[in-house]
Amino acid sequence: MRFDTVIMGGGLAGMIAGIALQQAGKNTAIVSMGQNALHFFSGTFESLKEPDERLAALFSAAGIRVHYREGVRLMPLGTFKKAALSLEDIDIFPNAKIARRVLIVNFLGYHDFFSSFLAEGLEKHGIECRIRFLSLPDLDNTKAHGEMRSVQIARSMDRIWEKVVQEIRLMLRDEDTVVLPQVFGLSDTTVPGRIRQSLPARVVFAGTMPPSVPGIRTQIQLRRRYQLLGGTFLMGDEAIRAHEHEGVVHSIATNNLDAHYLEADSFILATGGLFSKGLRSNPFQISEPILGLDVDHPENRNNWYNPAFAEEQPYMGYGVKTDAQLHAVKEGVTLKNVYAIGSILGNTRPELGSGAGLAINSAFAVVDTLLAEK
């Protein structure tokens, strides 16, 4: 099967590149080994700059509503972190003093939302907190099998969010703000906004443990947009090998299509970092498994990690080597038609949460290079 560009990796970077290329009239395929890092997405694209027109247009065509404001956001454990460009349902505050009195509401039996940590964190900023648990018969099914996860609750919430609003009305005393877990608006994106309108207090949605409901929604929206533009999305398949001749890759083999190769003029590697298996490690080296690209990391394994577990870990920053245009490099030779984007580039700093920003900016940079070629 022949394409203009084959993208390996169906996460944020791969899908942004795919959508932008399809929009420009190119014929592309995305090969995605399982679901992606958007399932752990906080809802904030920490690119720390205002979205340009092109990104705003891409998001709005996909139905993704974002807002931009420099400030801080409430984290799942009650801390605050710098934030700017975010999904619309994530609040950005000028500072950590977000309210005077807060009602934190959780669902009985749901252990992936840390209401006590949230209260502890907010109380440090002089905010009074009260925690209440909601018990809804509609969630009994979910509770019964012990897998009470964000997505299971979210599926019910699309139907019964109004009941939740009624219950919260009865619970509210003099609180000016209600904090709720981020389990609303999975398929009906208007729900978070409607909850906000229906309560007499400000509503803040705080993150849960994965899977991330706003992240899954974003991934569904991007994939739908990509396929609507005619892109070929190969879900659950894995690029396993590239066929290269004199610095040019002409096709790749995948796990599912075995001898049926995917041919293209150019290839984009967006398979993610160590966490997403875009990079692999063993005790002797860190490698890129599909093309065998050069990976930037110190020889000595003892330098890869910091023995203080909670400190910044050097290995988190490792990535493949590229030139200034993000061409990938193999055994010191620049591959003319292979580009690397997203977390596989390395140098992402988890403490800044710069993954989403890197994904978007590197994807657009490579799309510009490809479109300028002919």
Place this chain on the structure above:
Amino acid sequence: MKLQEYTTSAHNFEECMKCTVCTAYCPVLQVNPLYPGPKQAGPDGERLRLKDPYFFNYALKYCLNCKRCEVACPSGVKVADLIQSARIKYDTHPPKLRDQMLASTDFMGKLARPFAPIVNAVTDLGVTKKTLDMVLDIDHRRTFPKYSGRSFEGWLKRRSKEQAAFPEQVAYFHGCYVNYNYPQLGKDLVKVLNALGVGVQLLDDEKCCGIAMIANGMAREAAKHAQHNVDVLGKAVSRGLKVVTTSSTCTLTMRDEYPELLKVDNSAVRDSLLMATRFIYEKLEQGATLKFRADYHKKVAYHTPCHLEKLGWGVFSERLLRMIPGVEFTMLASNCCGMSGTYGFKKENYEASQAIGAPLFEQIKAVNPDVVACDCETCKWQIEMSTGYPVMNPISILAEALE
């Protein structure tokens, strides 16, 4: 050091990093409170079962084996294989009479074929459905697939000379459904392949692929079928033939379930076993052509069956359908229909089965196509019964659109 580098685990279960992504895509978890979900039933449960088989949970029978957990897993864990393997290894209950009957698709087909008109009339009767429901726990709301009075094998045998005259040859694993229930699909395949200059041969006595046996606690019988089929396929492959199929589930079973679940080595034949859609697409890519009717028009909504999604070959069906001038194509969002072979026939699963399929049914009704296209026979029964829209295999649509 070596240990850390080379350690591997059955069905890759140690690769699980507990991310819970699979739980977001399990169709059963959303509707059945008795099912522990893919993470608990799969890699989490496996750690416990390895310690003590006491931890085996009979609720694993609620798994559809749709493989959506595996398609979603970012770590390459064979979640569904772990669950099915555990059922094979630890479930000591002998299968019920009902499950044995549902599982024995080719045996039942052989029995029913000579009396097809009677069997079809009888299984349509309300009183039969009530009786089956009461005696066997087969849900009375189900519509049964019709049996055909003439088998596909007989039809093709009568044409073996004319088929042998084509310059290129393939073998066809037709499966129980085409042979006993719906020979027309086989005839459609022969029409399309003949138009490409390819003649179709039968295999030397194929048996049911065995998936229904795997699903119903009859793994030992399934393994016998598997070994028989691998031998039969091997004979065709050694004559230099590719083997094509029109059922995504038979294909997945013979390619992946044989080695993973039944421990039957299929390495000699695996790469030669292809969905007919892939075979046809590859012929066209190599320059062959098909001539389509100018007056053909159909609004087609395509549903990717779970097992084709797992194979990753839905793209071939999609491209072939899009290639037909006059086809107005809509891709349906990837969703399980809830039928999963024999699962939906069982009284205890009926409600869950319909609830799982509901989003797909709603989408089909919203699209309002002339026909739903799909490569799986049991999805066809479920969608036709639940929506009223006719369902055709992409091969049949190709055949119908040919000049």
